[in-house]
Amino acid sequence: MREKWAGAQLILPDTLLHNAAETNGVLWKIYETVYRIEHGAPEDGESLESAHARLMEAKRLLFDLREAMRRDLGVSSPA
Template sequence: MEIGAMVIAAVGVVGTLGGALLTQRGAERAKRREMELLRGHEEIRDYLALRRTCYADLNRDARQFTTALNRHLHVMRERAVEDADREALDEAKDAQRDRYSEAQMIAPDAVLGPASAVNHALSRVYGQVKRLERGAPEEGETMATVSRDQQEIWALLREMRAAMRADLGVSDGSGPVSG
């Protein structure tokens, strides 16, 4: 009987220790999964913050470039363009180019499509403005046609902003966004 009791006691001790070990390993696995989940949420939150900043900067700089084009057209109507006028326009163009380049690496296709349309329109109007400024417009390029093309950029900006807002979950993209 003593051997049987010892075996039973040994099995009990091994079972108790084994149970504690299995419980500890299960808790460690659960903690590891929880940490991975938290890390995943942090990455998502960081990526959302990165997109939000990128979109705000791109929206601001594209609007400022559009405004600078409009201002430059007004200067061309009112007086001779000076170096300071050219520099202001080129600074706005450069800022927008930098923001668009950043968006190309961050934004999903649903945002990049409208952002690309804005970028192309801005580049096209910039070229028209510079040709008018040099006195070498292409066929059909006049102050009136370039002004019209510049004003049409505002609609593209609204589409881009709506896509950005929808991507960020700020809007469902179905309603108009003014300005």
């Protein structure tokens, strides 16, 4: 994931970089939470349920990123 993100930062246009960085940050936090839970060291308030809830919230960011990428490619009309 880190390698793909590093590569994306080199080629993404500025118009997409902010959306991608925000989405990547949220997904990375979810990954860290699940990793800690799997290894028996969750932080206060962390559970699979809370990680799942954050993932459902991340769906909006993923949708927004997809739409921004489609607009950048010229295959989707501006909102």
